[in-house]
Amino acid sequence: MLPPVNLVGPRNYESRELNTVLAALAFMEEHWPGDTGPKRQVALDVLTLAIAGNASADDARAAFVYAADEAGILATTV
DSSP states (O other): OOOOEEEEOSSTTOEEEEOSHHHHHHHHHHHOOSOOOHHHHHHHHHHHHHHTTSSOHHHHHHHHHHHHHHHTOBOOOO
16 A cells, blocks of 8 residues: 555545555546646556556555646645
8 A cells, every 4th residue: 555645536525545556546537627748648558567466566556646736736835
């Protein structure tokens, strides 16, 4: 398990907490708010590599966080 990543949206008042590489990849494939920029594809690639054992879970989490921030769905922690 990874430290959780908290997301908001893509719909109003929707929030999610993801803490596995599989959950992050599933979210990107099923709920991502469109093609939000280049970091999205990098995250998809690194998540897929991590599932195959060719990238670390920490690297996959970092790529996912950057993509979520770029997409405007990364929740800010207080």
